[in-house]
Each structure stands twice: as C-alpha cells, then as structure tokens.
Amino acid sequence: MPLTHFTPAGEAHMVDVGGKAVSRRCAVAEGWIRMEAATLALIESGGHAKGDVLGIARVAGIMGAKRTADLVPLCHPLSLTRAEIDLAIRAEDGSVYCRATVETTGQTGVEMEALCAVQVSLLTIYDMCKAVDRGMTISNVRLLEKAGGASGHWIRDPSLT
C-alpha cells in the first residue's frame, strides 16, 4: 500500500478530497510532559492562585489547532467547529497530561489538528517552566480516537504502547 501523499510518480501533493462527502468529523489526541516534582508543584500552586500555566497552555493549544495547515505542508486547510483541551496534573508520574478534542464539518478529518493542539499546548508548558527545569520531556503524543468520514470510527488499541 503506497503512501497517499505521493503521486504514482513519487511527488508530494495535497491529496484530492473533493469527491469525499461532507460529514461531521472528530479526533481526540493525547500527550504529556514529564518534569521534576518541584516544577510540577510550581504549576500546581499557580493553578489556584496566580501564574496560571495550564490556562495559557490551553489557549495556546486551541490556537495551535487553528494553525495546523500552516505548519504541516500537505494538510488541508479546514474550518473547525470545536476545539477543547483538557490538562491534568499527574503528580504520580511527575507530568502534565494533555488531551485535545477537535471537530469539523467537512471533507477531511481533524487528526492533525488534534495532535498539533497537544504539541503546542505541551510546548507552551515547556516555555513557561524552562527557566526552572530545562530537562522536561514531551512524550506519547498520539491519536486516541477518530470518528466520521469513510474510514469510520477508529479507537486506539490500548495494547499499543
């Protein structure tokens, strides 16, 4: 099975989706950023009182979803009908967890927008905390679920690592 982003001659193109039906499409992606316990504590204390790292990361992720087609060369430009970012502090493994849900009504899916939202959201956390912790690591950025369109409903196999 060849990669669809290339013509038979092997040249990159933006795949023709003009023949696809317009339908409501949704994608959910996740990822996390691992950091030192002291850094996480700083974020957590900011969450109640001042210095709202997660609030800013959430906004950045939503805005990032809107910029996806500017960043990913062969990605179709799309209108979005919904973007939601959930961020949670996970003290048990020293990380902030991010999950993005994006929807559109259109001819192609929004997996890239959901993944891009997660990446920009986590990158923004890195930015705000890097002065105290340069070693933070972003991992497990991946698709959890997609719905709508001809390829149907896909849910990540939990046994996949």
Place this chain on the structure above:
Amino acid sequence: MPLTHFTPAGEAHMVDVGGKAVSRRCAVAEGWIRMEAATLALIESGGHAKGDVLGIARVAGIMGAKRTADLVPLCHPLSLTRAEIDLAIRAEDGSVYCRATVETTGQTGVEMEALCAVQVSLLTIYDMCKAVDRGMTISNVRLLEKAGGASGHWIRDPSLT
C-alpha cells in the same frame, strides 16, 4: 523560585530581555516517532526512490522553527541565523529520530525554536503516513543542549530519562 513568565502579581508577560547582551546562541533538541515496521519500510523505500517523506519533514521542521513565536504565546519573536534538521531511520526500535539545531544572534535563546522544529517535523511524518498507520507515537521531544547567553552552556544529563 517563581516562574519568570509571570509578574509578581501572577500575570503572564513576555519577559523583559532588553537588558540582556546580544550574543550568539544555539540550541539542539531531539525527539522521535515510533511506528509499525511496515510503515518505516515505506518511508525508507521512499527515501531512495520516490515519495520522500523525510525530505518534506525536514523542510516542515525548518519552517516550523520560524513560526515558533506565532505559536508559543510568551515566546520572543527572533531572527534565526541557522536551522538544521537531522532525520534518521532507526529500524532497531521502529522509529524515525529527529534532531534540530537552531542558532540566532540576539538577546534570548532558541530552545523553543529547536523544540518546535522537532515537533513540526515529526508531526509532518505522522501526516504523511497516517493513512497506513494511525497509531504512531511521538515521544522524547526534549532539549539536548543550549549555548550562549548569561546562563551559559547546558548539556542534558544523560542519566535523565
């Protein structure tokens, strides 16, 4: 130690770097995307002949470095003097490895630009291969090294996971 991206009142701001010296600054970041062996084989075969996934991901990463300040809310807009993306197929762990090196001559560092380049580069690989492998995972996006500026030379402690 408080987070510098917030004022004493806890409000987000773009940190004042006007008093910092202009110096040559460099940052190196890495990350990888793990995928099925068959997907990796498709990328690898494209590399010699047609359908150059890594070539496109490299360009996307370089362009992504230039868009960092558009994406990360409190990041300073910067001129860049160099951007380089190395991509390598790692058959042994079923992944493509990405390393970005970014430089500027300015008043603030380019860690964010290097990390953003890695993310956009890996995200572009996801985009081009997603039709055959939705389960790919981006991990270990992190800073390896930074040089220049008052905080001096930082190299990632290899014992850090």
Place this chain on the structure above:
Amino acid sequence: MPLTHFTPAGEAHMVDVGGKAVSRRCAVAEGWIRMEAATLALIESGGHAKGDVLGIARVAGIMGAKRTADLVPLCHPLSLTRAEIDLAIRAEDGSVYCRATVETTGQTGVEMEALCAVQVSLLTIYDMCKAVDRGMTISNVRLLEKAGGASGHWIRDPSLT
C-alpha cells in the same frame, strides 16, 4: 447565565458549533479615530491627490477581517464571502469614521471579523499619521447589527452609548 466560552469546569474552549445550521450571516461594526484638525486635513487632501491614507486603511481592514481567528483565541476559523469597509471624514468632530460589513455562509457569525476589520483599519490610519499626531484616539468600536443564525437579527439600540 454563564459565559459560553468556558466549560462547566471553567476551562476555555472553542465552543462546539457543529450542530448549528449553515446559514448566511452578516455583521456590521463601526468605530472612529479622533485627531487634530490639521491631521484630518492632511488625510483629506491626500484623498484627492496623493497619499491615499483611507485607501490603504480600507485594504488593511479587509485583510484584518481575514486574520481574526489568528488573533482572537477562541474564535472559529471561517471562510468569508464578503468584506466591505466604509471610511468617511467627519470634519465636524475631527474624526475618521469606519464601518465594516462582513458576511459568511457558515455555522457561526462574523461579529468578530467585522469588529477586527474596524480596529485594523483605524490602527492603520494611526500608523500613517502618527508622525504628525501621536495623540489620536480610537473610540466607539462596537457592533451595529448582526443577521443570520439561530439568535436572529440584532440591531444596536440607538440609546446605548
């Protein structure tokens, strides 16, 4: 009545409009920039002969309408079907008046695009005249009317200041 841009948990999101009907939607906004009489005279003389401040402000406003979703974090990205900027010199109160009319066919309205067009148009006038008049003031940027969508036709109450 809560603010719709926040989830019940108080987290910002891009509101889900996927269930809304596609309809033709229009919004009209206005605003003005007040300046010294001598500045206004310079603009006015340019209008006939050379140095067309209003022509450039008009183009900037139209382009600004297209950038709204890049600027306003929770605003939905939209296609626009029409954008029109009217600019008028008001010698009696030393101002340039701006009115923007924007339309789309979609699932959400274009109030933000109309307001953004007015702001960018007036900001451009400021830019071109600031060398002779730094004290100019932009005021009364507000929505005049919106039509289309479930919330129906809204016209600004003229008694509102």
Place this chain on the structure above:
Amino acid sequence: MPLTHFTPAGEAHMVDVGGKAVSRRCAVAEGWIRMEAATLALIESGGHAKGDVLGIARVAGIMGAKRTADLVPLCHPLSLTRAEIDLAIRAEDGSVYCRATVETTGQTGVEMEALCAVQVSLLTIYDMCKAVDRGMTISNVRLLEKAGGASGHWIRDPSLT
C-alpha cells in the same frame, strides 16, 4: 508637513529607517471596553474561580503585539524584547481597562505594537462575553507614552481627551 508614509509622489512606502540608530525603545498604550454591569460581574467572578476572561485576553494581547507588522501594512517587522498587559476591572464605569507596555531594541519604535496589543486584548474580551452582551464598546485606545529614538520622550498631555 507631509505624511512620512508617502513618497513625494504620494505613493505609500515602508519608511526607510536604515539610517536610524539602534536604541532601546518603549511604548505604553491604553484603552477600555465598556459593558453592562452584569457582564462585568461575570468576568469578575471568573477571575477568582473559573472562566478566566482576563487571563485569556492578556495572552491574546501579547500575541497580538507580535502580529502587528502582519496587520498594519506599512509597519516595520520588529523583534520585541518585552510585552506586558495590565487589565483592571473598573466597576465604577462598567468597564475593563487595558494598558500595554512593549519594548524593543531597534531602529524604530513600538507604538503600533502597544496599540495593537490593547486592541486585540479588548477584542478578545468582546469575543468571550458577546453571548451575554452584544452592545459592549471599545473606546479610548490611545498612546500614553513613548521613549527612545531620535524623537525623544513623549508623554500624553492629560488635558487631551
């Protein structure tokens, strides 16, 4: 005195600043958005607990400062060294007050960036509250102070309305 943004032939250009000295430059701008008392109360309650309108508007203003040269046609692209947005609820006149402070080290000033930050910040408040109050008005967007550069220190004359 002609407008500097036009050549002697009356054609718009980006003014040549190549001969100006590089210096540290600062600009401060302000503006406000007036709304119904109930809307202001919603914003205020969100500030402590959930639904942080002002936090999001602050981030949008900072990001808006970075986009100024994309929006204002003849404005020079600039690196910024600082951007700060102060937002205050003014219950006495039913408004949110915004003040932006922007700095650069360069050959031209940052008045436009400060004004643009104020506008985008207030526009974002409009967006988040428009579902409950369409009649909000943005006013008195204006420069308060500028420093640095050959034209020296300018402070708004408080008797100017």
Place this chain on the structure above:
Amino acid sequence: MPLTHFTPAGEAHMVDVGGKAVSRRCAVAEGWIRMEAATLALIESGGHAKGDVLGIARVAGIMGAKRTADLVPLCHPLSLTRAEIDLAIRAEDGSVYCRATVETTGQTGVEMEALCAVQVSLLTIYDMCKAVDRGMTISNVRLLEKAGGASGHWIRDPSLT
C-alpha cells in the same frame, strides 16, 4: 465593464460571493524560471542523488497555495480540496517549468491559489540556486484553465502569448 473589486464609488472591497452556488472548482496555472545551463545541471543532479531542489519547491508551492488569501488583499479565504505541483526540467530552453492544479468546493474559484502556488514554487527555486546564479528570471506565470462556477470552463487560447 467596471472592475468588480471596486464599489460604484471606486472603493476596494472583497466581492460578495454569498449568493453564488457552492460547486467544485478547479484552476491550473503555469510559469517557468530560466537560468544558466550550469545551474540547471546542479538541480538535475540533485534530483537523483541529493539536494532535492524540486522536491522542496513543490512543497513550498503547495504551502503557498494555502497562504494566498493572506497575501492577496481582496482574495476570499477558502478551504482547498487538492493542490498539485508539477515541476519539469527543460534543458532545451534552460528552465524549470512549473504547473499547479488547485481545487476547492466552494462559492468562488481558485485561480489565485494556482497562480500563487506557481510563484512561490519558482521563487523557492530562485532562493536555493541564487548563490550560484543571481540572474535567473521567472516568466510566463499565467492561468491555463479554470472550471466550475457560473462563468464556466475557460481554457487559455494557445495563440495568446
């Protein structure tokens, strides 16, 4: 026959296309860049082995198509359903030939997107080769064909130069 991008009063506007039918629309444009034989030989050798100038130009053209409405002031923002760039080395006249095919399903055509894709693609070739050949010339950027919409199918008259 007046220019449609101006109102009867002569003021520029984004033409109202809200009343037009949604249909599938296609446009094809072409252009070329002429250069020294030695430069062309460098590009050609890169094509097989390393230094893939045409591959990068192709990606840049596709991304350029997506930025059209950001660049052309009165151009409607659009979703695109397809973008394809063909690049061919023409040793006989010392040039690289570019042809772009763009499609959308919408209320207005994609001629501008096809032309913009050609321009950005050729400009990118210039950028990558300019260190060895500053005299390269981009010519004959023009529309070949458009289909869809009320104005019907248009094909360039081959006798037009």
Place this chain on the structure above:
Amino acid sequence: MPLTHFTPAGEAHMVDVGGKAVSRRCAVAEGWIRMEAATLALIESGGHAKGDVLGIARVAGIMGAKRTADLVPLCHPLSLTRAEIDLAIRAEDGSVYCRATVETTGQTGVEMEALCAVQVSLLTIYDMCKAVDRGMTISNVRLLEKAGGASGHWIRDPSLT
C-alpha cells in the same frame, strides 16, 4: 560548486549566517504583467479617479515582502528597514511594470524579499483585473541589483535576457 542550501549529505538546511557581519543590505527586483489594452485602460482610469488598482497592489507588495520567510522554506527571517514599490503603466507594451526596493541591516541579504514583493504586487493586479481579462501574464520577475554583504555589489548585466 554545490548549492549552499544543502549540507554535504544533500539535506536541505537554513544556511548558517551567524558568522557574517551585520551590514546594511539592499536589493532591487523587477517584473511586469502583460494584459489587454482595454484592461490597462481600466487600471489607468482608476488611477486618477476611483478604483485604485495600483495603490492596492503597492500595499500588497510591501506586505508581501514582510511574509517572504513564511513562504520560502529556507529563507532567513529578517527585520526590514525599508520597502518601496514602484508601479508604472506601460501603454507601449500593454503592461504594468513593477520595481521593488527592499533594505535591511542584518547578516543576510534581501533579494528574496524584493522578488517576493514584485510577485505579490503583480499577483494582486491579476486578482483585481481577472474578471475582465483572465489571460494576463506575469513575466521577467528578476533581480536588478544587490548591495551590501561579503559578496559585494551586483548589478544585472543588461545583456542578460
């Protein structure tokens, strides 16, 4: 002589200019758009009275210069200190002629910015006149002169076609 935009391994990169001296740099580019006499007459009449095609094309070209690094993948992001677009109606050969002059103070030149300004300016003329003349052709987009930097002053050889 290899192409500098590729590493010895043949991989694209943004060339390292960090070691270059900061100097004042200038580039001048030109191009034209050929059209039917009737189209040119429409533009010309608009120039005096209403429907100012050239004024809008000039602004678009200046803004286009600022977007160059967003469009051309390996182009360095730059501050610009000057951008000027000259447009002239050439009745004798049925064309509009465009010349762009761009300057910066930096570590790399502005040839790409000057060429991009010409392209966007001419593309904007196409957009505004396409309803009456789809066959217009953009040609002879090329560098006329560059000054500043280690490579010194280059002037186009007039015998080059």
